[in-house]
Amino acid sequence: MSNLETATQQRPFGTTSRRDAWWVQPLMVFTGLSAFILYSTWAAFQGAHYHSGPYLSPFYSPELFGDSPHNWFGPKPGWWPGWAPFSPALLILWAPAGFRMTCYYYRGAYYKAFWADPPACTVGEPRKRYLGENSFPLIMQNVHRYFMYLALIFLCLLAHDVWKAMWFADGFGIGVGTLVLAVNVVLLSGYAFGCHSLRHLVGGFLNEPSKAPMCEKAWHCVGGLNRRHMLWAWMSLFSVMFADLYVRLCSMGIWTDWRLI
Amino acid sequence: MNTATFSIFRGDSNGGKFEDYTTEVSEGMVVLDAVHGIQSAQANDLACRWNCKAGKCGSCSAEINGMPKLMCMTRLNSLPLDKPVTIEPIKAFPHVRDLVTDVSWNFAAKMKIKKFKPRPPDAPDGSWRMAQGDIDRVQEYRKCIECFLCQDVCHVLREHNKHDEFIGPRLLVYTAALEMHPLDTEDRLQDLKNAHGIGYCNITKCCTKVCPEDITITDNAIIPLKERVVDEFYDPLKRLLRLLRPKPKPENDHV
Numbered sequence: 296m297s298n299l300e301t302a303t304q305q306r307p308f309g310t311t312s313r314r315d316a317w318w319v320q321p322l323m324v325f326t327g328l329s330a331f332i333l334y335s336t337w338a339a340f341q342g343a344h345y346h347s348g349p350y351l352s353p354f355y356s357p358e359l360f361g362d363s364p365h366n367w368f369g370p371k372p373g374w375w376p377g378w379a380p381f382s383p384a385l386l387i388l389w390a391p392a393g394f395r396m397t398c399y400y401y402r403g404a405y406y407k408a409f410w411a412d413p414p415a416c417t418v419g420e421p422r423k424r425y426l427g428e429n430s431f432p433l434i435m436q437n438v439h440r441y442f443m444y445l446a447l448i449f450l451c452l453l454a455h456d457v458w459k460a461m462w463f464a465d466g467f468g469i470g471v472g473t474l475v476l477a478v479n480v481v482l483l484s485g486y487a488f489g490c491h492s493l494r495h496l497v498g499g500f501l502n503e504p505s506k507a508p509m510c511e512k513a514w515h516c517v518g519g520l521n522r523r524h525m526l527w528a529w530m531s532l533f534s535v536m537f538a539d540l541y542v543r544l545c546s547m548g549i550w551t552d553w554r555l556i
Numbered sequence: 557m558n559t560a561t562f563s564i565f566r567g568d569s570n571g572g573k574f575e576d577y578t579t580e581v582s583e584g585m586v587v588l589d590a591v592h593g594i595q596s597a598q599a600n601d602l603a604c605r606w607n608c609k610a611g612k613c614g615s616c617s618a619e620i621n622g623m624p625k626l627m628c629m630t631r632l633n634s635l636p637l638d639k640p641v642t643i644e645p646i647k648a649f650p651h652v653r654d655l656v657t658d659v660s661w662n663f664a665a666k667m668k669i670k671k672f673k674p675r676p677p678d679a680p681d682g683s684w685r686m687a688q689g690d691i692d693r694v695q696e697y698r699k700c701i702e703c704f705l706c707q708d709v710c711h712v713l714r715e716h717n718k719h720d721e722f723i724g725p726r727l728l729v730y731t732a733a734l735e736m737h738p739l740d741t742e743d744r745l746q747d748l749k750n751a752h753g754i755g756y757c758n759i760t761k762c763c764t765k766v767c768p769e770d771i772t773i774t775d776n777a778i779i780p781l782k783e784r785v786v787d788e789f790y791d792p793l794k795r796l797l798r799l800l801r802p803k804p805k806p807e808n809d810h811v
Contacts, residue, residue, distance in 0.1 A: 403760050403774075406758050413711040491779045
């Protein structure tokens with residue numbers, strides 16, 4: 296424990312001299328992330344209406360096992376425990392979820408919004424004990440770069456889904472759904488390619504990047520996206536949710552997919 | 557001429573209270589101007605630290621309406637003057653009197669950071685050669701004026717008083733300036749992980765928000781340092797690669 300006697304000791308939860316509406320931003324983050332978690336969990340457990348024509352919901356891609364024509368290895372495997380609910384999304388969603396959970400931007404955002412650690416800058420906290428990311432469990436956040444590797448693989452698979460979304464039963468075409476899936480991949484790419492870990496791994500680890508021109512170029516490119524990482528994070532979060540909703544509603548017959556070409 | 561009321565913390569380490577002062581204000585004034593006006597006309601014994609009045613010396617740090625700011629760079633027209641403007645000392649360090657705090661802990665903690673250790677000179681005349689692009693990254697960190705607003709807003713120091721275990725954003729920026737310098741050969745990663753407690757930072761970005769020099773503290777200094785610590789201590793693949801590859805010479809890059 297520290298022996299530095301500071302001007303004030305820890306103040307009660309929520310205490311601050313701030314005059315502005317400091318609670319608005321954490322509330323918006325709480326609302327936005329809660330909405331996403333609720334929707335994505337519900338959608339992942341449905342196990343139905345996740346494909347429509349050539350479209351496959353990003354929550355279910357890649358479909359390792361499942362009943363749609365997009366599956367890789369056939370229907371629900373026999374070794375799946377009978378008591379456990381099955382959905383193709385449950386097999387794969389841990390990877391993108393882990394990428395977002397360990398993302399440097401989201402960490403700062405949900406520590407504030409969900410754990411009030413702190414609720415906002417210069418606002419009193421509810422707990423006296425603080426371990427930060429120095430010990431278990433939060434020390435596990437250091438695994439972020441491995442989730443980033445997986446996220447890049449997922450991006451390739453989602454890009455391939457966009458290609459497949461251009462091939463309808465009657466041949467090549469582009470529908471609104473194709474555009475929805477394509478925009479989703481662009482936004483997810485803006486988010487993943489602006490990752491802090493990627494920025495470090497492509498060139499940030501060097502003290503003299505000029506001696507490795509390819510690394511220097513890559514470092515600048517990732518740095519350019521990284522400057523708006525928060526914006527990419529939120530846009531991609533909502534786009535992936537909307538892409539699933541679009542495919543789901545088309546599959547249920549509530550929305551009709553317009554063919555543009 | 558218009559007037560505005562300032563609620564200024566008066567007291568010392570034994571305690572104190574806010575006292576209201578109403579003074580004349582005019583266009584272009586900053587908070588420090590108002591404090592000087594109050595000091596000269598109403599409270600001659602009001603203690604406040606200031607020097608350059610240009611946002612470069614980092615002396616006049618205070619909490620204005622609850623947010624850490626430089627008094628000399630906070631224009632009155634950026635504040636709501638219909639209510640008293642609160643001015644308090646920064647809270648992460650021991651209080652001396654009124655608006656003055658003892659920030660000497662920062663200098664003592666800075667002494668514990670391993671010093672700059674350049675590689676042997678590149679030229680016979682004892683000079684080095686650096687690419688501008690390589691030094692640009694470090695230049696951002698060197699904009700720091702040591703106002704310690706980032707240290708004040710950091711909840712690890714401010715709320716949890718972890719001064720013995722965590723060096724805070726300012727000193728992490730200082731470490732980044734050394735660690736990422738193209739000439740430096742010293743290894744500070746073990747210290748960053750243990751003695752300097754970089755793991756305590758939970759990326760709230762409050763330090764970046766309050767920096768008067770607009771240094772992107774979290775994204776450009778702390779997170780890159782965290783990633784270097786991950787390279788060294790938490791990444792099994794990197795560890796394996798280090799075992800297979802010979803250790804780089806001191807002149808080379810850090811990894």
